[in-house]
Amino acid sequence: MANIYQIFKKEFRSYVNSPAAYIFIIVFLVLTSWIFFRGFFLINQAVLRDFFSLTPWLFLFFIPAVSMRLWAEEKKLGTLEILMTLPIKDHEAVLGKFFAAFALLTVTIALTFPLPLTLVTISDPNIGVDMGPIVGGYLGMLLLGAAYLAIGLFASSLTENQIVAFIVGVTLSFVLFIIGEPIVLFSIPSALVPVFDFLGLGTHFENISRGVIDTRDIVYYLSVIAFFLFLNIRSVERRKWA
Amino acid sequence: MQDQRMIKVRNMTKRFGATIAVNNISFDVRQGEILGFLGPNGAGKTTTMKILTCYLPADSGSVEVAGYDVVENSLEVRRRVGYLPENNPLYLDTGVVDYLLFVAAIRGIPSGKRLKKVKDMVGICSLEREIKKDIGELSRGYRQRVGLAQTLIHDPDILVMDEPTSGLDPNQIIEIREMIRKIGKEKTIIISTHILPEVTAMCDRAIIINDGVLVADGTPEQLMRKGRGSINIFVKLNGPTEAVQEKLNDLAAVERVSMVSSEPSGFSRYEVKPREMQDPSEDIFQLAVANEWTLTELSREHVSLEEVFKQLTTKDKAT
Incomplete structure (x- = not known):
C-alpha cells in the first residue's frame, strides 16, 4: 500500500508540475460548459442531458491524452529501469499510476460543479431538479473515465512513443465504445446483439446517467478496469519474456 | 565475513x-x-x-x-x-x-x-x-x-x-x-x-x-602478467649479427629472435619474443657480458591493460 501511495504521489506531482494537465482541465471545462449552455436556454429544461451525452466522446480523446505519458515516458527516459529495480511489485507501480491519473480525472470532473449548481439555482423552485440523473451522470462519468484510463494506461505500456500510446488508446477505447452503439448493433447477426450491447462501454453509461444505478453496470465497469490493469501488469512484465 | x-x-x-x-x-x-x-x-x-x-x-x-x-x-x-x-x-x-x-x-x-x-x-x-x-x-x-x-x-x-x-x-x-x-x-x-x-x-x-x-x-596485475607472455623485449648491441641471433635463440627462455635494424657502426637492434610467462632479460645481459658485446638497450615493450584488452577481445574474431 505504501508503495502504491508513493508512486501515486510521484505521478500526481508530475501532473501538477506540468502545463499539459492545466491545459487539459481548461479545455475540458470550456468545451463542456459550451456544450451545456449551447442548448440550455433553448430547451428550457433543467437537465444535464447534453452534457452527459457528449462526455463519452470528449473522454475518448481527453483521457488517452492524460494516460499516454505514464509508461511511455518512463520507457523513453530509461527511468523504467530504475523504477522496476526498486523494491516494488509490478502491480504496485501499475495501480499507483492508475490512481494518479484517476485523481486528475476526478479533479477535472469535480470542477464542472458550476453546471449542476447553475441548474439548481435558476430552475423553477416549484418543479425542482431531478437529482437522480445528475448524480448518476457524474458516477457514470467517473466509471467510464476510469475504464478509458485503464485502457489508455495499458496502451501507454506498449510503446515508448507517447503519440503511439495516444492513438492506440483512442482506438481501443473507440472500439470498445462503438460496439455497443446502434450503428454496430444494426449490422451484426441478431444473436450477437445482446453480447455486443453488454460489452459496449457506452450502453452502461446511458443506463447510469439516466439515474438508474444498477450493480450490473458498476460491476461491468470495474471488470473492464480490472481487465486492462491486469493486461498492464502483464505488459510491464513483458520485458522478462522477450 | x-x-x-x-x-x-x-x-x-x-x-x-x-x-x-x-x-x-x-x-x-x-x-x-x-x-x-x-x-x-x-x-x-x-x-x-x-x-x-x-x-x-x-x-x-x-x-x-x-x-x-x-x-x-x-x-x-x-x-x-x-x-x-x-x-x-x-x-x-x-x-x-x-x-x-x-x-x-x-x-x-x-x-x-x-x-x-x-x-x-x-x-x-x-x-x-x-x-x-x-x-x-x-x-x-x-x-x-x-x-x-x-x-x-x-x-x-x-x-x-x-x-x-x-x-x-x-x-x-x-x-x-x-x-x-x-x-x-x-x-x-x-x-x-x-x-x-x-x-x-x-x-x-x-x-x-x-x-x-x-x-x-583476475586482479589488474594478473591480467597484465597474462598479457606479458607475448610482450617482446628489445635488445641493441654490437656483435656479429648471425652469431648474436643464434646465441639469443639458444637461451631457454627465448622463443624467437628477429633483427629489427642494423647500423653501420656495428650496432644492431633485435626483437626477442620470450616463451610464455618467462623473462629472459637477465640471460640476455649475461650473454652480452660473456661475449663482450656492448649492450646499449634492453627494454620491454610497454605493457598496459589496453594491450591485454585488445589481445583478449580481438583474437577470437580472427579465428
Missing part, C-alpha cells in the same frame, strides 16, 4: 532472439570487493548488470545476489542493491529533493528520517548548490551525482554501476571516482567501463567479457 560471496553467477546465459548476449558466464564477487567489468560495446556487460539487478531474467543458469536468487527473491535482492543504469536515466521534470525523497520512501526509509537522509546524500554528493532545481536543468556532472545519490540513499551492501563516468569531463571523472572509492570501502561494487585506467585505479579485480563470453578474470 570477509570471504563471503555477495554475488554468485553460475552458467548464466541470455539470448535476445537469435543473438546470444551473455553466453554461459560464471563468476563470484566477494564482500567488499570492487570488480571492474570490462569489454567492448555490445559485449554483454549491460545485460549482465540488468540480470543482477532483477530488471531482466537470465534464460538459464543461476544468479544469487546477497544470498538471494534474483528470480525467486527478487524483492529481497532489489532491497540490497543500489543500481545506476547505463546513461543514468532520471525524471527530468522532477526537483532534485523531490526525486530523492521519492526514492527514499520506496526504499523503505521511515518518513521521519527521509529528509535527513536526503540531506546527508546531498552533502556526500556535493549537490548543495543545485537542490532547488529540477533535474532537467542540471549539467551532466550534477545529474550524475543525483544518480549516485539515488543509488546510495538506502546504504546498500551492493552497488551495480553501469559506466558511471561515461560522458563526463576528466575532472568530473576523477571526482566521481573519488566518491565511489570513498563510499565503496565497505561495499561490494561492480562497475562496468571501457576506460581501462579506471580499472587499474579503482578495482581490486577485473573481468573481461567479449561477445558474451568471459575471457579473463
Whole structure:
C-alpha cells in the first residue's frame, strides 16, 4: 500500500508540475460548459442531458491524452529501469499510476460543479431538479473515465512513443465504445446483439446517467478496469519474456 | 565475513532472439570487493548488470545476489542493491529533493528520517548548490551525482554501476571516482567501463567479457602478467649479427629472435619474443657480458591493460 501511495504521489506531482494537465482541465471545462449552455436556454429544461451525452466522446480523446505519458515516458527516459529495480511489485507501480491519473480525472470532473449548481439555482423552485440523473451522470462519468484510463494506461505500456500510446488508446477505447452503439448493433447477426450491447462501454453509461444505478453496470465497469490493469501488469512484465 | 560471496553467477546465459548476449558466464564477487567489468560495446556487460539487478531474467543458469536468487527473491535482492543504469536515466521534470525523497520512501526509509537522509546524500554528493532545481536543468556532472545519490540513499551492501563516468569531463571523472572509492570501502561494487585506467585505479579485480563470453578474470596485475607472455623485449648491441641471433635463440627462455635494424657502426637492434610467462632479460645481459658485446638497450615493450584488452577481445574474431 505504501508503495502504491508513493508512486501515486510521484505521478500526481508530475501532473501538477506540468502545463499539459492545466491545459487539459481548461479545455475540458470550456468545451463542456459550451456544450451545456449551447442548448440550455433553448430547451428550457433543467437537465444535464447534453452534457452527459457528449462526455463519452470528449473522454475518448481527453483521457488517452492524460494516460499516454505514464509508461511511455518512463520507457523513453530509461527511468523504467530504475523504477522496476526498486523494491516494488509490478502491480504496485501499475495501480499507483492508475490512481494518479484517476485523481486528475476526478479533479477535472469535480470542477464542472458550476453546471449542476447553475441548474439548481435558476430552475423553477416549484418543479425542482431531478437529482437522480445528475448524480448518476457524474458516477457514470467517473466509471467510464476510469475504464478509458485503464485502457489508455495499458496502451501507454506498449510503446515508448507517447503519440503511439495516444492513438492506440483512442482506438481501443473507440472500439470498445462503438460496439455497443446502434450503428454496430444494426449490422451484426441478431444473436450477437445482446453480447455486443453488454460489452459496449457506452450502453452502461446511458443506463447510469439516466439515474438508474444498477450493480450490473458498476460491476461491468470495474471488470473492464480490472481487465486492462491486469493486461498492464502483464505488459510491464513483458520485458522478462522477450 | 570477509570471504563471503555477495554475488554468485553460475552458467548464466541470455539470448535476445537469435543473438546470444551473455553466453554461459560464471563468476563470484566477494564482500567488499570492487570488480571492474570490462569489454567492448555490445559485449554483454549491460545485460549482465540488468540480470543482477532483477530488471531482466537470465534464460538459464543461476544468479544469487546477497544470498538471494534474483528470480525467486527478487524483492529481497532489489532491497540490497543500489543500481545506476547505463546513461543514468532520471525524471527530468522532477526537483532534485523531490526525486530523492521519492526514492527514499520506496526504499523503505521511515518518513521521519527521509529528509535527513536526503540531506546527508546531498552533502556526500556535493549537490548543495543545485537542490532547488529540477533535474532537467542540471549539467551532466550534477545529474550524475543525483544518480549516485539515488543509488546510495538506502546504504546498500551492493552497488551495480553501469559506466558511471561515461560522458563526463576528466575532472568530473576523477571526482566521481573519488566518491565511489570513498563510499565503496565497505561495499561490494561492480562497475562496468571501457576506460581501462579506471580499472587499474579503482578495482581490486577485473573481468573481461567479449561477445558474451568471459575471457579473463583476475586482479589488474594478473591480467597484465597474462598479457606479458607475448610482450617482446628489445635488445641493441654490437656483435656479429648471425652469431648474436643464434646465441639469443639458444637461451631457454627465448622463443624467437628477429633483427629489427642494423647500423653501420656495428650496432644492431633485435626483437626477442620470450616463451610464455618467462623473462629472459637477465640471460640476455649475461650473454652480452660473456661475449663482450656492448649492450646499449634492453627494454620491454610497454605493457598496459589496453594491450591485454585488445589481445583478449580481438583474437577470437580472427579465428
